[in-house]
Amino acid sequence: MGWHSFWGHFCTITRHRHTVMRHCRRAGIFWQGLRHDLSKYSPTEFWQGVRYYQDGKRSPNEAEREALGYSLAWMHHKGRNRHHFEYWSDYNPRTKQLEPVEMPVRFLAEMFCDRVAASKIYMKDAYDQTCPLAYFQKSTSRKRGLLHANTERELMRLLTLLAEQGEDAAFAELRRMVAEDRKKRKGVIVMFCQNCGKKIEGGDLFCPFCGAKQQQVNPSENAGASLTAGSQKPTRKGLGIAVICVLIVIVLALVLIGSLCTGGPKQVVKEYYQAIEKCDAKKLLDTVPKDYLKEVMDEKDLTKRELLKEVQAYLDKYYSGYDDIKVSITDQEKLDQDDFSDYFDFDLEEDADLEIKKAVQFDLKVRYQSDEGKQTEKEEFVVFRYENGWYSMDAVFLVAMSAYL
Structure with missing residues (x-):
């Protein structure tokens, strides 16, 4: 392990990140691209990557597995990056087994960008648009059923589209999928964990961050309570307070807009x-x-x-x-x-x-x-x-x- 390995690994993962960022921009998930694979710069992943550096021809994780029987860097990485399907697995209480979970669309899109970028970085001049599909078809993870069926089907469809029609068609389809998913998620009720306070979706029984069980609230009961309260006739004092509050909000809004609009590009x-x-x-x-x-x-x-x-x-x-x-x-x-x-x-x-x-x-x-x-x-x-x-x-x-x- 020397300067060659240090600098070579740093350049490889940085080139990969920048390639993924460009892909994510084309897929309509640029913000995910900015944060892509940042854990690779953490000591746990970076120094293992330097130690098992393969001259940028293949992943250091493979060499680490060959040497140790496992990859410490990969175990650290997959638990922190949701664009890997390995992140999306959980214990099924019915079957008593660890099973794959369907990936959300935005992370499926990032996984596609990641796979295409990795093929470009490792294959260099030998890369063409059929390479990511060929690699996935040979994947042992796919053969052993480690991907959720829906995730596998969508990824295969996108990689086939790339192989047959090129990047413009594949990224156009990704943008369509991401935009459609975004519209659906705008209708999701957002709640906060009653234990740690982080944002969770309304249907979650357990907090995905701290694991605390959530007390479910019946929306219809809340709606009924709101209607009951709203049917009461407001008092003259209450109307006065409401008018004052509205005026305060308007003044604050005008001040805020004025402060924001003071500077141009x-x-x-x-x-x-x-x-x-x-x-x-x-x-x-x-x-x-x-x-x-x-x-x-x-x-x-x-x-x-x-x-x-x-x-x-x-x-x-x-x-x-x-x-x-x-x-x-x-x-x-x-x-x-x-x-x-x-x-x-x-x-x-x-x-x-x-x-x-x-x-x-x-x-x-x-x-x-x-x-x-x-x-x-x-x-x-x-x-x-x-x-x-x-x-x-x-x-x-x-x-x-x-x-x-």
């Missing part, structure tokens, strides 16, 4: 690079949608202060050497719906959608001072509008890297 460019130059995590988080920050905090079980600390540590580690940053815009292009619908129409997490209606891509010339002297780089910088504010895609990605690495 160019202002976001300026604020982002000011935050980078000063390594100011708080200022950088202002260029990221609050909905996304909330999802990150919920998933990683972080407080806002803890997330701020993570982002600050990331900035200090990777950006402290950049000084005297000067940015000039050389060109800009408004992205229409066709340009960025696949790029931005993604799920934040379980039931939160971030649907972008406007975006602008700036071509920048960035001049800065580093340890190596004065530097000049050309960069593409995407700013998008979400609800009533403009935000930076680079900042979103930086927060993801800070929280998930």
